[in-house]
């Protein structure tokens with residue numbers, strides 16, 4: 339069956355003023371929304387209230403997280419016999435130093451190539467300047483931790499920035515294998531340390547991680563029972579985004595854009611007739627590696643595998659200058675249907691048919707549900723203000739958002755008003771196998787609590 343991309347062009351009702359209002363509340367009035375924090379909770383309360391106002395049935399599901407709670411950080415590097423202070427940002431899911439300064443000799447570790455080294459004992463007791471801040475292998479992480487470095491100074495090598503980005507270590511890695519104090523540092527600072535021959539480093543962090551809770555906010559627009567199609571109302575189409583942010587970032591683009599978007603979609607979709615159920619979810623704790631969406635999929639596994647049809651996730655799609663990337667895990671026919679719907683509106687995507695475990699579509703793909711994430715990139719390393727304090731309201735365009743959201747609403751409307759779901763709930767086998775591999779390694783598989 340085909341979907342007609344020219345039909346329903348009348349649904350064009352995203353209001354930029356509503357998007358602006360949501361963005362303002364989330365990224366300005368509330369601001370930084372770290373997983374497990376009071377501010378994340380405030381954002382969730384606002385989202386629940388707005389979903390209710392849209393006319394959806396709302397549920398909030400809580401889950402355990404570790405909240406990053408840092409009171410003071412001090413990083414000093416010894417250059418030419420002089421201690422100099424540099425900015426740093428403690429990774430989530432790694433410990434502080436309990437307020438004590440730890441001093442250690444500096445060693446540079448060129449991780450992209452040097453992770454091939456079998457013996458890492460030269461890192462023992464050292465302040466390790468680690469090139470690259472994502473360790474995507476349990477084995478590589480385990481060897482690094484077993485070497486017992488004094489602490490890790492992680493350098494984001496995607497973009498030679500002059501401020502440290504905020505980031506985190508995967509919670510399943512640190513729970514299973516332990517962690518040492520780990521901070522992000524600015525690329526250009528690390529460059530300077532290398533050139534000047536830095537000898538030693540001193541790190542002091544007061545605070546660290548504490549046990550807390552985060553939450554998924556779920557809005558349900560149930561499908562209508564019809565005599566001919568009594569079963570379609572159980573089919574589930576998901577629309578998702580996350581409301582938490584990284585440390586010190588107000589997260590206007592990442593990801594107040596998505597929350598504003600799904601709130602506005604809820605308002606509009608609630609008024610449309612539909613044959614299957616639409617579930618809009620704002621996830622907590624995405625920035626610690628999709629902790630909220632993984633918790634959701636684990637606790638609803640059976641019903642998702644039975645009724646889940648499609649997940650459209652949004653993450654950071656407000657850049658005025660940029661292009662649309664669609665992480666795409668689904669059957670070919672779905673890709674064609676996406677094109678048929680969006681291209682007449684002059685919306686084009688670069689399809690990324692690969693495993694990218696860093697967004698909330700991923701756990702849905704693990705459950706075998708065709709799943710996509712829309713991201714608007716603005717440079718080849720992603721977004722130039724990614725996870726930084728300047729991811730603020732100036733970086734997002736409600737007009738860009740509205741154009742994309744009108745396309746998405748149209749697509750969701752096509753899916754939820756057909757008599758028979760227009761594509762099979764399958765992901766190509768080779769891709770699904772890779773997805774499962776990442777799920778087991780990075781997320782600890784289905785059994786992980």
Ligand SMILES: [Zn+2]
Pocket residue numbers: 580592593624653654
């Ligand atoms: Zn995000």
